[in-house]
Amino acid sequence: MAKKHHKGLGFGIDIGGSGIKGAPVEPDTGRFADERLRIPTPHPATPDAVADVVGQVLDHFSWDGRFGCTFPAVVQHGVVRTAANVDDRWIGVDAHDLFRSKTGRKALVVNDADAAGLAEVRFGAAHDHSGVVLVSTLGTGIGSALVVGGALWPNAELGHLEIDGYDAESRAADSARERDGLDWEEWAQRLTRYYSRVEALLWPDLIVVGGGVSKKAAKWLPHVHIRTPIVPAALLNDAGIIGAALLAAGH
Template sequence: MQIFGVDIGGSGIKGAPVDLERGDLAQERHKVLTPHPATPEGVADGVKQVIDHFADARPDRVGITFPGVVTGGATVRTAANVDKSWIDVDARALLSKKLGGLPVTVLNDADAAGVAEMHFGAGRGRKGTVLLLTFGTGIGSALFSEGVLVPNTELGHLELNGHDAEKHASTKAREDHDLSWEQWAHRVQKYLAHVEMLCSPELFIIGGGISRKAHKFLPLIKGIKAEIVPAELQNNAGIVGAAMAASRA
């Protein structure tokens, strides 16, 4: 069975067929830019472009991540970094129709990344409380207790300095404000300290594209009691986790 994973982000939509035995991409991923405004129809077209790129590997099932709360594997409840017209949309029905009736599974993007990291990556075999945080256009979160996901935590929207934390400490915030690695690490440190106070994790896994550059900022973060490690699947974790969700549906 050919399972695809597609990861919808605030800046890009990327996907590939996934080898679920290895927990890795079966082919090099394809990426298109997220349309602006990122309306349901526009984003669905982007997802179709990604799938159609792999003309030699027609999927049997597709797992798709969404940057917001998704309930019941279908209904979008929040849309911080895409168009607000997504709210209350049945994303599963919309995307399945766009893909010609293919079976589709939809879940929160950070939750998908977390599931992949807990099974194949930095969280493999870890018990207790583990928190994966994805830093990108926003900050996504996936919370695990004894290996079990607590879905849709959305801890990037905690208040920090009077604003959503992701407005202060996301990768986009670093780029928008032209912050040095030291300056950005200080913001991330404040955010991690706040989350640690609330959740007391034994392990933080830092994901998203920025995980490829973990050596530039993780050593600068001080005073956090929990272990902090970069995601092993890096920015492919969401794709792999989406495919895992589709295979289990």
């Protein structure tokens, strides 16, 4: 396959619980420069097994330069600090060193919600917003990205706020809606409680809601009653790849 790494492109990889996806990205537009590749996430998702798949994605595109990579955990300067939804063996791993040794390329590893949040501010629902934007992803848990004046505040774990004696995501994530058999309006009441607490602490100018359930926003978003404007995400499953590529390319 012809080399796809040439000046002007970035490369992003999005590591999820079910799939590892990657594509070259045009940093000026956020568009993919080639069709993305998805490979199922190995089980168990150990560091070495995941790094091998990351290498396969890079090899598929003959990508030989620096790349960005999301990870579903707190990532502090490349070191994985939590493992809520991934293999415990990731805790304490320097993912930058791991990916470089396994793939031969430099990596910038970031929290998955952070990457998606940056992409939504650059190219999505919060395009070029200059204020305080919270991008909130509703899925198995609640991911959160805080972007202030276009700059990312990393690892804002706002899904773990304690509200009414509960870890917020245990009550308000999409998984909680399914577990408790809530209809859309009942779930929206829990989201109202959650986002009301967040806005009282941070006073955001805009909240963008992502995750798979954002495709069904018309069913529940009108029932979320808060002060802050709240809108569905625009980039959906591509946001992580785009944001990772932007961060790695220095954009």
